[in-house]
Amino acid sequence: MLQQSFDLALESKVGKGGIPDAAFEKALADVAPALARLKGQADDRSLPLLHLPSDTADLPPVHAAAKRLKQGATDILVLGTGGSSLGGQTLAQLADYGISGISRFAPDPRVHFIDNLDPETYSKLLADLPFATTKCVAISKSGGTGETLLQSIAVITAMRAAGLSDGEIGERFQGLSEPAKPGKLHPLRALLEPFGVPFLEHHTDIGGRYSVLTNCGLLPAAALGLNIEALRAGAAKAVAPVLAGKSVRETPAAIGAALHLAAMRSGKNIAVLMPYADKLALLTRWWMQLWAESLGKDGQGTQPVGALGPVDQHSQQQLYLAGPKDKFFTVLTVGAKGKGPKIDAGLAGKIGQDDFAGKTIGDLVAAQGVAMIDTFAKNGCSVRRFHTDHIDETVHGELLMHFMLETILTGYAMGVDPFDQPAVEEAKLLAKRYLAEGRS
Numbered sequence: 001m002l003q004q005s006f007d008l009a010l011e012s013k014v015g016k017g018g019i020p021d022a023a024f025e026k027a028l029a030d031v032a033p034a035l036a037r038l039k040g041q042a043d044d045r046s047l048p049l050l051h052l053p054s055d056t057a058d059l060p061p062v063h064a065a066a067k068r069l070k071q072g073a074t075d076i077l078v079l080g081t082g083g084s085s086l087g088g089q090t091l092a093q094l095a096d097y098g099i100s101g102i103s104r105f106a107p108d109p110r111v112h113f114i115d116n117l118d119p120e121t122y123s124k125l126l127a128d129l130p131f132a133t134t135k136c137v138a139i140s141k142s143g144g145t146g147e148t149l150l151q152s153i154a155v156i157t158a159m160r161a162a163g164l165s166d167g168e169i170g171e172r173f174q175g176l177s178e179p180a181k182p183g184k185l186h187p188l189r190a191l192l193e194p195f196g197v198p199f200l201e202h203h204t205d206i207g208g209r210y211s212v213l214t215n216c217g218l219l220p221a222a223a224l225g226l227n228i229e230a231l232r233a234g235a236a237k238a239v240a241p242v243l244a245g246k247s248v249r250e251t252p253a254a255i256g257a258a259l260h261l262a263a264m265r266s267g268k269n270i271a272v273l274m275p276y277a278d279k280l281a282l283l284t285r286w287w288m289q290l291w292a293e294s295l296g297k298d299g300q301g302t303q304p305v306g307a308l309g310p311v312d313q314h315s316q317q318q319l320y321l322a323g324p325k326d327k328f329f330t331v332l333t334v335g336a337k338g339k340g341p342k343i344d345a346g347l348a349g350k351i352g353q354d355d356f357a358g359k360t361i362g363d364l365v366a367a368q369g370v371a372m373i374d375t376f377a378k379n380g381c382s383v384r385r386f387h388t389d390h391i392d393e394t395v396h397g398e399l400l401m402h403f404m405l406e407t408i409l410t411g412y413a414m415g416v417d418p419f420d421q422p423a424v425e426e427a428k429l430l431a432k433r434y435l436a437e438g439r440s
C-alpha cells in the first residue's frame with residue numbers, strides 16, 4: 001500500500017523554501033479540469049492506458065513469448081532504447097537486474113538491456129555472448145529507431161559469424177513493434193521477418209514512455225519470472241480514483257500533479273526523485289524520461305533528477321540542503337526496519353559504535369530516510385514522501401501508474417501535450433546528415 005504525504009512540501013510547514021500554500025490551493029483548482037478531462041478519456045475510452053490495468057487479454061501472448069525466450073537461454077538480450085527499454089529495466093530490477101554488487105549472482109537467464117549505444121560496450125558484449133544459448137528481443141514502437149536497428153543488425157551479423165543459420169537466428173529472436181502501415185516500409189519488421197521472427201504487437205495508442213505495463217515492459221518481466229498480473233493489479237489501484245470520478249483531493253496522482261505545478265510556478269525548476277531502495281534505482285531513470293519528454297515543451301517543464309538513498313546523502317545532500325531552493329523533492333521510503341544483517345554488538349562496541357549494536361542495516365536505512373526528510377524540512381526544502389512497507393510487483397505497478405497519471409495531469413494543467421516529443425527529431429536528422437558526410 002502506497003502512502004503519499006505532502007505536509008512538508010508547503011511553506012506553512014517548512015518556511016520560505018516551501019511551496020506557498022496559496023500556490024498549492026490554486027494548483028489544486030487548476031488540476032481539477034485536467035482530472036475531469038482524464039475522467040472523460042476514461043469514459044469514452046480514448047486513452048487506453050487507463051484501461052490497461054483491467055485488461056488481461058494481451059497477457060497470454062506475453063507469457064507464450066516469454067516461455068519461448070527463456071527456453072534453453074542463458075542470456076536474453078533486450079534491444080531497444082528509451083521507453084522501449086527503461087520500463088523493462090525498472091521491472092527487471094525487481095529480479096535484481098542492475099543492482100550494484102548482486103546482479104552478477106542473478107540466476108539464468110541473464111538479461112542484458114542494450115539501451116545506450118556505445119561501440120566499446122557493444123563490441124565486448126557481442127564478443128562474450130554465448131550465441132548458441134542467447135535469445136534476443138528487439139523492441140521499438142515505431143520500428144524505425146536507428147539505435148535499435150543497428151543493435152539488431154549487429155547481433156544478426158555476430159550470430160552469422162558464430163555459424164548460426166538464418167533459421168536458427170530467427171528462432172532466437174522475438175520482435176515487438178507496431179503493425180506495418182500499408183504502403184510504408186517498417187524497417188524492424190523488414191529486417192527480422194525474413195528470418196521468420198515472430199512479432200508481438202506494440203499498442204498503437206500507448207507511447208514508449210507510457211508502455212511499461214504493456215507487453216513492452218511485461219515481456220522482459222515475465223521472462224524473469226515476475227508476476228505480471230500483479231503489476232497490472234497494482235496499477236489498477238492508482239487508476240481507480242480516476243475511473244471512479246473522485247475529486248482532486250481524493251486522487252493521489254492529482255495531488256501530486258498540483259504539487260509539481262505549484263512547485264514549478266514558485267520557481268522550483270528541478271524535481272528530484274529519491275527512493276531509498278536499490279530495487280527502485282532504475283525507476284528514477286524511467287521516470288526521468290517520462291517527466292522530461294512529456295513536459296519539456298513551449299519553454300516550460302522542470303528538470304527531473306534521479307537520486308538514490310541513502311547513498312546520495314554522501315554525494316548530493318550538501319547541495320540539496322544548502323544550495324538554491326529551486327528543487328521539489330520526492331522521497332520514497334520502503335519499510336526497512338528489522339531487515340538485513342544484524343550488527344554484532346561486540347564488534348560495534350569495540351569501535352565506539354554502541355548505537356549500532358544489535359540493530360540491523362535496515363534499522364539504519366529506515367532512520368536515515370526519515371532523518372533525511374526531516375532535515376529537508378528543517379532546512380526549508382519542499383519535500384513530499386511516499387512510503388510503502390515493501391516492494392513487490394503490486395506496489396511497483398501502483399507506483400508506475402501513479403507517476404504516469406501524475407505526469408499526464410501536470411501536462412494537461414500546464415497546457416502542453418504530454419504524449420508527443422516533437423523536439424527530439426532535430427538532432428536525429430542532423431546526426432544522419434553528419435553520418436553521411438563522415439563528420440564527427
Ligand SMILES: O=P(O)(O)OC[C@H]1O[C@](O)(CO)[C@@H](O)[C@@H]1O
Pocket residue numbers: 081082083084139140141142143144145148208209293421424
Ligand atoms: O520505441 P521507439 O519507436 O524505438 O522509440 C524509442 C524512443 O525514442 C523516442 O521516440 C525519442 O527519440 C522516445 O520517445 C522513445 O521512447
